[in-house]
Amino acid sequence: xxxxxxxxxxxxxxxxxxxxxxxxxxxxxxxxxxxxxxxxxxxxxxxxxxxxxxxxxxxxxxxxxxxxxxxxxxxxxxxxxxxxxxxxxxxxxxxxxxxxxxxxxxxxxxxxxxxxxxxxxxx
Numbered sequence: 205x206x207x208x209x210x211x212x213x214x215x216x217x218x219x220x221x222x223x224x225x226x227x228x229x230x231x232x233x234x235x236x237x238x239x240x241x242x243x244x245x246x247x248x249x250x251x252x253x254x255x256x257x258x259x260x261x262x263x264x265x266x267x268x269x270x271x272x273x274x275x276x277x278x279x280x281x282x283x284x285x286x287x288x289x290x291x292x293x294x295x296x297x298x299x300x301x302x303x304x305x306x307x308x309x310x311x312x313x314x315x316x317x318x319x320x321x322x323x324x325x326x327x
Contacts, residue, residue, distance in 0.1 A: 205228065205247045205248065206228045206230045206244075206245065206246045206247050207227045207228070207229055207230065207246055207247060207249070207250050207264070208229070208230060208231045208232070208233065208239045208242075208244060208246050208248075208249050208250065209229055209231070209232045209233070209250050209252065210232075210233050210234070210235065210236050210239050210249055210250065210251045210252065211234070211252030211253055212234065212252070213234070215252035215253065216232050216252055218252070219250060219252045220232075223250075227248075227250075230244050230245075230246055231244050231246075235323065236249065236251065236270065236323070236325065237326070240270070247266070248264045248265065248266050248267075249264070249265055249267065249270060250263075250264050251263045251264075251265060251322070251324055253322040253323070263306045263307060263324075264306065265303065265306060265324075268299060269299050269302060269303050269306075270324075271289060272285055272289070272296060272299040272300065272303065273303050273315070273319055273324065273325055274325055275288060276300065276303075276312055276316050277316050277319065277320070277325045277327060282297055282300065283296075300312055300315070307319060307322075
């Protein structure tokens with residue numbers, strides 16, 4: 205699996221050590237925006253952040269989940285996201301549920317709030 209690590213340098217270093225060769229790291233970036241701008245072909249973006257209690261938070265979002273999350277941030281409905289990405293609204297619903305689970309969010313609004321707070325997306 206080819207992945208890109210995203211986060212602060214210290215968090216990326218800890219994550220790199222924890223991964224212990226379980227994935228091929230094809231790039232490391234401080235922000236999700238810079239990682240996406242590099243247009244690397246990857247299976248996942250591994251986002252490392254520090255939680256409010258000082259614990260490391262690691263989310264592995266697929267490129268498609270990041271696309272869905274960005275459109276969620278714009279306030280789009282599942283149907284509008286599906287039309288934009290060429291997928292069904294049921295598939296969008298699945299991605300939203302996966303994103304919420306990975307971020308520890310209770311709903312789509314909470315997922316957007318957490319993603320903004322952690323610097324995964326910006327408005």
